[in-house]
Amino acid sequence: MNLFVVRHAYARPAERGEADEARPLTTKGKQRFSREVRAMRALDLTFDRIYHSPWLRAVQTADLLAKRLEGDSVVTSNLAKAPSSALLEELEGERVAVVGHQPWLGELAAWLVNGDTLLAENWKLGKGGVFWLSGEPAPSEMELRALMPPRWLRRLGAR
């Protein structure tokens, strides 16, 4: 499996009384991530499944990413918490994107590549950034193919 671990795009801070889960992307966040999606098009990158967290900023990011989707989009509560076996059991497909939040995405990558979520501090991911992993979606069974920082993707998408 080629697994693309995608952090949600830039969201505005929570307003008074607003739940963190309800924070939407900013207009600039949407524009910037759209450029990243254009970069994915330039790279001929498509997904046969996109899994995403139910939090609004992840839903909106997945919605923008869906332009590169050739199969189903799946929302899962397993991406709104620390990575678990239940999440790995859900993943199906050959080119799969997961859209979620830090620090859990870093923990997921550390778990899949290093076999230990405690190494997550080495897996920093900016908003809109992407880790490309490949292998079996099981602890220590994947390798890092590429780190795609958001700024690099945006530059590529702006061309």
Place this chain on the structure above:
Amino acid sequence: MRALADDLRWLRNAAQRVRDIDVVTAANPPEPFRCWLCDQRAPARSALLHALDSPRTGGLTQALSLIPPGDEALARKRTKALAKRVAKLATVLDEQEPELDELHRLRRAIRRLRYALEWLGDDAKPVKRVQEALGELGDVRATFELLEEFPEAGDLGDFQRELWARVHSGHHKARKAWRKARTSVIKVRS
């Protein structure tokens, strides 16, 4: 929104079989068919409960609760498009013997239009009447689909003739309801 649309479709499909079995059973079909439906219900219900208990349904419920309120101007624009689609699909009602699948497509389009009109606070009654008439045909369609799986369907000739009579009567009712609703739909469209 593309994200969540697949999840809603998945949940609808997960619920559909139990719903269809219950609707067909409630219409009191012949005994052997009813017994077969009872046997089918337990695994269908089990699959539905499994789906309802999944992280996908949990995620979908939370995601829907976080979607900000809709924009009325955008909703009106989209409702116009829905009305246009309904007007186009409704031409099937003028046919003498329309296919059940085409009527089903029309029913789904009408349902979307009705809910959009209700959300906007507009008069949805004429459209609702067409939806109800087509809903009866939808139940017949579900019966035919389940009959296709029933091994002894060939022995239920009278029942199948009765179903076709319901199709003709439902078609007549839907056409009548559409004649009354057409003007209001055209008004929404323009």
